[in-house]
Structures are given as structure tokens and as C-alpha cells.
Amino acid sequence: MEVRLFSNSSRPGVGLKPRRESQRPLLPQHARHCPVLEAGSALGFLVYPPLEPNESFHIEYQGDGRYQFIYCLSTPGGKWEAIFSVTVVLPVGSIGMMKEEVAFMNRQPSISRETAVSIARAFIVPEDLGTPPGAISLRGATNFQTPAGWDTVYTPIFNMIERPVAPMLVVRVETDWYPHETEFRYVLQPGEGIPGAYNLPIGQVFFVPREEITVRDCSEEELAAIRRSREEYFREKAALKVMTPYGLQYSPHYLRQSRSQKP
Template sequence: MEVRLFPNSTRPGVGLKPRREAQRPLLPQHARHCPVLEAGSALGFMVYPPLVANESFHIEYHGEGQYRLIYYVNPTGGKWEPILSVTYILPVGGVGKFKEEVKFLTREETTTRENALQMARTFVVPEDLNTPAGAISLRGAWNFQTPPGWDTVYTPIFNMIERPIAPMLVIRVETDWYPHQSEFRYVLQPGEGISGSHSLPIGQVVFVPREEITMRECTAEEQEAIRLASEEFKRQKATTKLTTQYGLQYSPHYLRTSRAPKP
């Protein structure tokens, strides 16, 4: 299957392209010997923000409909320097004027207010702020056009065990006809924030066919075949034990069977 990529509309060509990644940095080392866990992590593709290597941003929720985004650069590779901030103030109760306040954090202004707002819009979607309360939508560097009949599901990163992890609203979009810009909507509590950097993914996408699924119960014969297959798998798994240099025992039987040619 071929999925076509098209870039972030306001910053085309900036940011890493989507890619699969089976490993997670904070999972214990023995997770490398769990093929079903790594297969789950590798489901779909990581999506990255539209940033170059010496850029980053941080957006925080202050409560009461107020959000603040800070844009940083690291020109020398030594220290991150804040360049500007954009504060979004939503009207209380949803009635009133939406405000965007730009503040330059350098001695001299490096750009215009309009360019600062456009830069912030590259990373977040102001129209989605506070829907629901605490929500922010992060934009991806690349977008997807799927083949006819296929959708894109936008999810948080699977098997990330860092705490705290802000919850994210999972969406499914018919990207075979709708030109959707990749967005990942996280929901923060007051005082919480979320950061973006060049090599840090902001979410994951999975491509699924748009077709109906029916379910039925297995027949007695099918259940018996499943039982026999399970017993045979357990028997062979028990006979193929390996030990790591740390003394952990594991069986590579599932992985070997998975990679073996199927009839």
C-alpha cells in the first residue's frame, strides 16, 4: 500500500519525515525480547513537529482559558535561548474577544508581530484551544493522503511510560479524500505544559481500511483446533529457552514463527 505525503502548509519541508520505531527509551532492556510489545510500538508511524534541529517550543496551560507558547533556538548547541512568546487569552464563558499577545524575549525584536503569530500557528492550532478546557492541538510536519477506502487514525505514542502523560483525543479521518493537516490534540491540566523538538515525536498515525467488521462465535471444531494449537505452541516455546547476559530467560519461538514463511 502506498500513502502519499504532503508537507505542513505554513512551513513546508521542515521537520523529520514520519517513520516506524519499535523501541521506546524508557522501557526496560528486556522489552527488546518481547516481540509483541515492539510490534505494538511499531504499529503505524511516528509524526514529528515542523522544527529544525536547533529549534524547540513549549506550550503551557495556565487555566481560565489562557495558554502561553514559548519559541526557543539553540544557535551554538550549548544553551536554549527563548526568542518570543505568544499568549492566547480566550473569553470567559466563550463570549468576547479572542486575544493574542506577542512578547519578544530578546534585547531586540527579531521579527514582526505578524510573523511571530504565524510562527506559533505553525506549531499549534489556535482555533482548537480550550476545546475541551486545557486542549491544545499540535501540528505535524507532514500530512497523509491514503489510498481509496483507507483512513488515518491519529493517536498518542504507543507504549510511552513517562509520567505524567497528558491524555490525547484520538481521531479518525477519511484522508483518501479530505486534505487533513496532521494534528494531535492533548488535554492539559492548569500548570501543565508540553514541549516540541526536532527529534521528539508528537504523536503516531495508523492507517486502517474503511470496511465493516462482523463477528461470530467459533464452532466446537474451531475451538478444539485453537486449543491444540495453543498447547503445541507452549510445548515448543518451553523447549527453546535462551538466557541473556543479565540472567533473563526468554523464548524466541514466537519471533521465529512470526518471521518464518507462511503456507
């Protein structure tokens, strides 16, 4: 199957391409010996923000309808320097115009207020803020067009379990006909924020066919075959054990069987 890519409309060509990654940096080391866990992590593709290597941002929910976006650039010495902030204030009752307050950290800014707001809008969707309260939509660097009959599912990054973990609204979009701009909508508590960096993924996508799925109970013959298969698998797994240098014993039988199924 082929999925076509097109760039963030505000910053075309900026940001890392989507990629598969089976490992997670903060999982225990023994997760490397769990092929089903790594297969879950590698489902689909990680998506990155439309940032250059010398750019970063931080978006925070301050509570009471206030959100602050801070845009930063790296200095020659490698430190991050805040350039400007955009504070979005939602109207009372969420009805009416929202305010966008721009503050420059330099007394002689090199860009205008309008440019600062435009830069912020390349990374977040102000119109989605506060739906529901605390919601922040992050834009991806890459959008997807799927083949006919296939949808794109937008999710948080799988198996990132370190706390705090911001919940995210998972959506499924018919990207074979709808030119959807990739976004990931997280829901924060007051005082929580999300950083954005060139090499830091902001979400994960995978693709599913848009077809009806029927389920039925197994027949007695099928159940008997499943039992025989299970017994055979666990017998072969028990006969194949490997000891790691740090004393963990595991069986690579599942991984070997999985690889043998592939053409």
C-alpha cells in the same frame, strides 16, 4: 499499500519524515525481548513537529483559558534561548474573540508581532485551544493521503508510560478524500506543558480500511483446532529457551514463528 505524504502547509519541507520505531527509550530493558510489545510500538508511524534542528518550543496551559507558547533557538554554544512568547487568552464563556499577546525576549526583535503569531500558528492550532478545557492541538510536519477506502487514525505515542502522561483525543479521519492537516490534540491540566523538538515525536498514526467487520462465535471444530494450536505452541515455546547475559530467561519462539509467516 501506498500512502502519499505532503508537508505542513505553513512550513513545507521542514521537520523529520514519519518513521517506524519499535523501541521506547524509557521502557525496561527486558521489553526488547517482548516481540508483541515492540510490534505494538511499531504500529504505523511516528510523526514529528515542523521544526528545524536549531528550533524548539514549549506550550503550557496556565489555567483559566490562558495558554503560553514559547519559541526558542539554539545558540552556538548549544544552549536554548527563548526568542518570543505568544500568550493566547480565550474569551469568558468561550464566546467572542481570543487575545494573542506577544512578548519578545530581545529588546530589538528581528521579527514583527505578526510574524511571531504566524510562527506559533505553524506549530499549534489556536482555534482548537480550550476544546475541551486544557486542550492543545500540535501540528505535524507531515500530512497523509491514503488510498481509496482507507482512513488515518491519529493517536498518542504508544507505550510511552513514564509519568506525567497527558491524555490525547484519538481521531479517525477519512484521508482518502479529505485533505487533513495532521494534528494531535492533548488535554493538559493547569501548569502542565508539552515541549517540541526537531527529533521528538508528537504523536503516532496508523492506517485502517474503512470496511464493515462482522464477528461470530467459533464452531466446535474451530475451537478444537485452536486448542491444538495453543498446546503445540506452548510445548515448542517451553523447549526453546535463551538466557541473556544479565540472567533473564526468555523464549524467542514467537518471534521466529512470526518471521517464518512473512514472505
